[in-house]
Amino acid sequence: SYLRVPVKRRAAAFCTIWRPCRAGHYMPCHAGWVGPTVLLCIYGFCSMMRPIEPFLTEFLTGTCKNLTTEQVTRQVYPVWTYSSLLLLIPVLLVTDFLRYKPVIILQGLSYVIAFLLVLVGSGVPSTQLALFSYSIATAADVAYFSYIYIVVHASYYQRVTSYVRASILLGYSVGGLLGQLLVSLGGVSLYCLAFVTLISVSIALITSFFLPMPKTSLFLNGTYSAQQRNSDEDDHNSESEDSDNRVKSRMAAKHIGRMFRRLILDFKTCYSSAALLFFCIWAATGRCGFYQVSGYVQLLWVYIQPQNVTAYNGGVDAISTLTGAAATVAVGHMSLEWSVWGELILGGFTLLIAGSVFLMDLTDNIWISYTCYILFKTVYMQLSTICTFQIAKALNRKRYALVFGVNSFVGTVLQSVLTAIVINTKSLQLTITSQFFIYASYFAVIALLFTVRGVYTVLHMKRPAAGNQAERATNLPEESHP
Incomplete structure (x- = not known):
């Protein structure tokens, strides 16, 4: 009986049930914000549920790693500060261009590498490398906090923001309480806390792969995005694909110039x-x-x-x-x-x-x-x-x-x-x-x-x-x- 319905009515019904919730991203409307939000909350909770962090200094200076307090103070912890300074601007510039999801995956991978090095590494160089990887993850926070505004409608911003931030605070609190209970009541070693942390951030990394890829970005929403949409419509034509790639390259180069000019003007306006x-x-x-x-x-x-x-x-x-x-x-x-x-x-x-x-x-x-x-x-x-x-x-x-x-x-x-x-x-x-x-x-x-x-x-x-x-x-x- 569905086939007897006129084509226009069938198309209207399809658009009603599967309307584009964001920039050509077709999905059930009830899942337009729920799906990405649930995944982001799981990612935020697991990436912040790190029971070893409150005891990291004791772990590094104790029998597990045998580093001195002087080494931790002057050689290990400053690496995070200096690396964050070097990485923050490049990450800010590429996050929007890469459309957020790859940077979130990079963040999850950096957390895994950091705590893997903390767990199995030894000596100052290995610990410094762990802190460098950790600085990559913290610099990528901008992608995590900006992603949600790309894949959900503006009417859900306040609700989704509260959910995401609550998951982060909950993960941090659960990590601290879990670590405290395991150490004080369970007699668990700090090495086990590091292992639990590695498992948690690994779950976060796996979750990041299931996040939907945005079709646009906060800045790439002008002519460049329009060209992308046109290319999606014409991808059946093999000749247009080569031309499309050349157009994308030219538009991307123009976009970079426009972005820097707009950043300068916005900087003057804001401050x-x-x-x-x-x-x-x-x-x-x-x-x-x-x-x-x-x-x-x-x-x-x-x-x-x-x-x-x-x-x-x-x-x-x-x-x-x-x-x-x-x-x-x-x-x-x-x-x-x-x-x-x-x-x-x-x-x-x-x-x-x-x-x-x-x-x-x-x-x-x-x-x-x-x-x-x-x-x-x-x-x-x-x-x-x-x-x-x-x-x-x-x-x-x-x-x-x-x-x-x-x-x-x-x-x-x-x-x-x-x-x-x-x-x-x-x-x-x-x-x-x-x-x-x-x-x-x-x-x-x-x-x-x-x-x-x-x-x-x-x-x-x-x-x-x-x-x-x-x-x-x-x-x-x-x-x-x-």
């Missing part, structure tokens, strides 16, 4: 606003300080309690992640005039971060240090969320990757400079406590800058002149429509 610029400054400087503290805090804990066989690092990581997630959710429900009070809040809470890092440096009680780290991470995630949505409110969707990528790059540059001065300067030879004193001072300077700026902003905005607030509102770059 021409003083209000937006200060949120970007905190995002970059805060990122630098956060990764320095979180990257070397395990060395501080080893210094405070050298024979801490039943360390609670995993539990602390899990609790700090969960409290940070709760803080970010709370920020989303706060009703506040952020254009007036935002910078002052950043300054005040950054001072709280500086105080917690100072106390971590001064105390010789491991429990006080644990508590301060939980406070540090919770407040950082809250302030990072404030900066993220304040920046996002002022930007067009296509500028997100540019601004957040530039902020990450600036933060990584600062982190490399701080690492070179504090850790790799041979004349200084600072102890771990001296390093944390510098980190605390670093946050104190940021707090002072934003407190002064925040007080000025509040006084300026609260003047009786009605025109001031309107002027402030227009300082943010207007969202341009494609």
Whole structure:
């Protein structure tokens, strides 16, 4: 009976059931966002479920690898910082051109290589290579966080983003708790935790192969994408295939030139606003300080309690992640005039971060240090969320990757400079406590800058002149429509 239906009606029925959910990607409509989201959540959970990470310093300096604390501090951990600086920009440039999925696969493969080297390698060179592979994976985060906006409709962005970020936080928390329970209650060796981590990231790699390949990208959606669609329609003609390849090459070359010109113009537009610029400054400087503290805090804990066989690092990581997630959710429900009070809040809470890092440096009680780290991470995630949505409110969707990528790059540059001065300067030879004193001072300077700026902003905005607030509102770059 279906064959008796006119062709036009059959085509209409087909389009109703199998309409293109995104750029020619035909799939059932109910699976248009559910399928990729489920796969991304599985990938995010497994790639972040790494129970060895809270105990990585103990693993490297213990009987498993027999590296010294000095080697880990000055030769191993800095590799991640410097490699991230070198890899971030190339990854940002090729991610959109390769249409995200290959970069996500590369990220999963890099995680597997990194933890495989951690598990079976020995000596400083092998561990350095593991950290280099790990830096490739972290640099590829931009592909993971951008992919979902390519394969689902814009109406699902908020829902899908919440699911994906929740899976990441859940994976990190489960990894920390699992590692803590296995070590404290099960008496499991750290070698077994490394093996469990390798299995988890391997599952993530396998999952990445099932992600649908996007037919377009955030930037390749103009003439180049139109030519791709035309070529898909004409692929039955063998002669048009050769011509099509030549056209694609020419269009790709033109696209690269247009992309760089557009990046420069977008860069000027985005950072021409003083209000937006200060949120970007905190995002970059805060990122630098956060990764320095979180990257070397395990060395501080080893210094405070050298024979801490039943360390609670995993539990602390899990609790700090969960409290940070709760803080970010709370920020989303706060009703506040952020254009007036935002910078002052950043300054005040950054001072709280500086105080917690100072106390971590001064105390010789491991429990006080644990508590301060939980406070540090919770407040950082809250302030990072404030900066993220304040920046996002002022930007067009296509500028997100540019601004957040530039902020990450600036933060990584600062982190490399701080690492070179504090850790790799041979004349200084600072102890771990001296390093944390510098980190605390670093946050104190940021707090002072934003407190002064925040007080000025509040006084300026609260003047009786009605025109001031309107002027402030227009300082943010207007969202341009494609």
